[in-house]
Amino acid sequence: MSSDEKPVGVAVLGLGNVGSQVVRIIEDSADDLAARIGAPLVLRGVGVRRVADDRGVPIDMLTDNIEELVSRDDVDIVVELMGPVEPARKAILSALEQRKSVVTANKALMAVSTGELAQAAEHAHVDLYFEASVAGAIPVIRPLTQSLAGDTVLRVAGIVNGTTNYILSEMDSTGADYDSALADASALGYAEADPTADVEGYDAAAKAAILASIAFHTRVTAADVHREGITNVSPADFASARALGCTIKLLAICERLTSDEGQQRVSARVYPALVPLDHPLASVNGAFNAVFVEAEAAGQLMFYGQGAGGAPTASAVMGDVVMAARNRVQGGRGPRESKYAKLPISPIGFIPTRYYVNMNVSDLPGVLSAVSAEFAKREVSIAEVRQEGMVDEEGQRCGARIVVVTHQATDAALSETVAALADLDVVQSINSVLRMEGTTNE
Structure with a gap:
C-alpha cells in the first residue's frame, strides 16, 4: 500500500454498545484495516445526541449535528448505529444522496424502507450494506446475496432473537414461568427496559422480512410477516413438549411455496413452535442465534453464533465497512438489491403446519369424542392425543387436560377448529395453540 494513498473517511452515527466498539476497532486496528483495504481508514467524527467528555471518545470528534457530519467532504462512508427508524432514515438518505456509501445495523428501518434506500443507493452508484441487521456476528446476508447467488433458496428458518x-x-431448563425468566433476562442485560419488541416478535419479524427479501428476490416488509410472541408460553407447554420429545423456540421462517400448478409464493412468519430435541435448533440455547438455509443445489446450511451484543455486532459492521472501503479504493460496488421475482406473499391461513393444542375440559364421558369430532369436521387429522386428570387444591377431581397433536393442516382450518372447540360446553379453556416445526410426521 502506498503511503500517499487517499484515506477513506468514516462517520459513525451513534455511540452505544455497538458504536463504541466500532470506533474502538477503527482506532485499534488501523494498520491491519489499511492493509486489507488498500488505504487508511480514518474516523472523521461521531454523531451523538449528547456531546460530553465522558463518552470515551475525544470531545472534538463528537457532534450532535448529524446533518453537518454526514455532509462533510472528507466522509466517504456513513455507519448508522443510532436507530430507530427516524432519524436514521433521514440521515441514511442524506448520505446516499451525497454519494456516500452506508453501513447500517438498523433492522427496523431495513424491514420497512429497504426499497427506498436501495433505490437511493442505486441512483447514487454507492453501496448499502446491512449484514449486522440480522443475527449479530453471524454471516447470513452475505452468503445469501453472494455465496448462494447462483442457487435457488427454498427456505430460511432459525432463531434470530x-x-x-x-x-x-x-x-425449559429451570421450570420457571415466563415472568420469572423475563426478570432474569432483564437482570443480565439481555432484555430491554421495554421488552415488547423482542417478546412480541417484532424484532424477529423485521429480520424475517430482510431475510425473505434477499432469499427470494422479492420485497418483503415487516407488515408482510405473520407475527406471534412468546408471552403466553407456559411451564405446562414445556412439560407437554418434553413428553412429545420437543422443546419450544421462537422461530423466524421464510419459505418459497410452490402450488400444484407451479405458482410460487413467499411465506414469512414468526411464532413460538415445538421443535424436536434431535433437531439442531433445539440445542441452540441462551442468547445464541442460529439460521438454517436450504437451497436446491447446496442443500442444508447452518449458521450459528452470537446473535447480539456490542462486540459481535460490531464485527459484522466492520466487515461491511471494509467491503465498502475496498470498493471505494478499487472503484467497484457491492451487490445491488435483487427484486426481479416479485413473488406474492402468502397469507398465513394457507400455510400447512402441524399443531399442538392444549385445552382443559370437563371430566365427563364422551368429551374426547366431541373434541375429536370438531377436528374431523374440518379435515384436520389427529396424530396423537394425551389426556390427564386434574385435581383442585383440596385434591378433588376438577376436570381433565387434553393435548392434541395434529398432522399437517392449514392455519385457516386449525383456527376454525379452535374457535369451534372454544364454543363447546365441555371445553373449559383453550390453554395453548402452538405449531410444530422440524418434524417428519406429516
Whole structure:
C-alpha cells in the first residue's frame, strides 16, 4: 500500500454498545484495516445526541449535528448505529444522496424502507450494506446475496432473537414461568427496559422480512410477516413438549411455496413452535442465534453464533465497512438489491403446519369424542392425543387436560377448529395453540 494513498473517511452515527466498539476497532486496528483495504481508514467524527467528555471518545470528534457530519467532504462512508427508524432514515438518505456509501445495523428501518434506500443507493452508484441487521456476528446476508447467488433458496428458518431464546431456554431448563425468566433476562442485560419488541416478535419479524427479501428476490416488509410472541408460553407447554420429545423456540421462517400448478409464493412468519430435541435448533440455547438455509443445489446450511451484543455486532459492521472501503479504493460496488421475482406473499391461513393444542375440559364421558369430532369436521387429522386428570387444591377431581397433536393442516382450518372447540360446553379453556416445526410426521 502506498503511503500517499487517499484515506477513506468514516462517520459513525451513534455511540452505544455497538458504536463504541466500532470506533474502538477503527482506532485499534488501523494498520491491519489499511492493509486489507488498500488505504487508511480514518474516523472523521461521531454523531451523538449528547456531546460530553465522558463518552470515551475525544470531545472534538463528537457532534450532535448529524446533518453537518454526514455532509462533510472528507466522509466517504456513513455507519448508522443510532436507530430507530427516524432519524436514521433521514440521515441514511442524506448520505446516499451525497454519494456516500452506508453501513447500517438498523433492522427496523431495513424491514420497512429497504426499497427506498436501495433505490437511493442505486441512483447514487454507492453501496448499502446491512449484514449486522440480522443475527449479530453471524454471516447470513452475505452468503445469501453472494455465496448462494447462483442457487435457488427454498427456505430460511432459525432463531434470530437472543432475548426470547434466553427466556425460553430458562423456562425449559429451570421450570420457571415466563415472568420469572423475563426478570432474569432483564437482570443480565439481555432484555430491554421495554421488552415488547423482542417478546412480541417484532424484532424477529423485521429480520424475517430482510431475510425473505434477499432469499427470494422479492420485497418483503415487516407488515408482510405473520407475527406471534412468546408471552403466553407456559411451564405446562414445556412439560407437554418434553413428553412429545420437543422443546419450544421462537422461530423466524421464510419459505418459497410452490402450488400444484407451479405458482410460487413467499411465506414469512414468526411464532413460538415445538421443535424436536434431535433437531439442531433445539440445542441452540441462551442468547445464541442460529439460521438454517436450504437451497436446491447446496442443500442444508447452518449458521450459528452470537446473535447480539456490542462486540459481535460490531464485527459484522466492520466487515461491511471494509467491503465498502475496498470498493471505494478499487472503484467497484457491492451487490445491488435483487427484486426481479416479485413473488406474492402468502397469507398465513394457507400455510400447512402441524399443531399442538392444549385445552382443559370437563371430566365427563364422551368429551374426547366431541373434541375429536370438531377436528374431523374440518379435515384436520389427529396424530396423537394425551389426556390427564386434574385435581383442585383440596385434591378433588376438577376436570381433565387434553393435548392434541395434529398432522399437517392449514392455519385457516386449525383456527376454525379452535374457535369451534372454544364454543363447546365441555371445553373449559383453550390453554395453548402452538405449531410444530422440524418434524417428519406429516
